[in-house]
Amino acid sequence: MIRVICVCTGTKYDEWYVDNLKHMIDTYSGIKYDKFEVMRENRYDDERGVFNKLLIFEKFKDGQNIYFDLDILIKGDVNNFLRKDFTLCSAWWRPEYHTPLNSSIMSWQGDNSWIHDEFMKDPEYNLFKYRRGMDQFIYENIKDYKLYEESDGFCSIQTINYEYDYDIYLFNQRGEDMKKKQLLTANNKFEKLWYEKYFKSNI
Known part of the structure; x- marks a missing residue:
């Protein structure tokens, strides 16, 4: 049994983000999953949705x-992100004073309640x-956790765009x-965003 899970609570992300994630999983990820689960319970009345992830x-x-997370781009095979032990991202792009972990991707087997x-x-x-x-x-x-590193094949678009x-x-x-659809560059020119081609098109 393989589950792909996301959380959609609050008002920040609409249904396009859920549909887009499933589109990328189905098209690019290579994961042969059994269930695609969307958690919508807003138990903690958390507008950002970050604690409802728990x-x-x-x-x-x-x-x-x-x-x-809903705000990610998947453009290649991600089967190597499936892990037995609870694993999340090393936030290697963040400054030292910031939290060195990131929960945009998490994987585990069994009971981690x-x-x-x-x-x-x-x-x-x-x-x-x-x-x-x-x-x-x-x-x-x-x-008790392990970390994905940059060498596993992920980055933050805030630092590598x-x-x-x-x-x-x-x-x-x-x-x-x-x-x-476009980005205004430093030369005051509009440039088409390279990652749009990987997304579900009906924005």
Whole structure:
């Protein structure tokens, strides 16, 4: 059993992002999944949706699971991102003072509900304390994890915004850029965005 999981809560991302993720998974990822799961429960009334992501560990407790944020680009085979141990991204592009983890991609097998259980020990306090979001919570509370590195084939489009040999580009809360058709360059010229060709076209 292989599940592909995403979370769509709040108002930031509409249904196009869900459809677009499934389009990229089906077209480029190479993953032969059994279920495509969309979590829509807004239990924590979290507009950004970052803490509602923790609910995936409560709900999906068997089989092989892989989670993707909605604001990503998938343009190549990502089967190497399927992992047995709980794995998330090394945020290698961030400055040292920032949280060095990123949860845009996560994978695990079996029951990892203990991650959500840790949050539930004091949810109100955790929502207040971890204003940077779920990444900060995991970094400071969850020690049993492994990391995807740049060599696994992903990057942040905030630092590498040209087409290169990465299979996944993370937009990191800049999903609105995914719907842009053109970009105004420093020379005041409009340039077609290279990544548009990988997206579902009905924007």
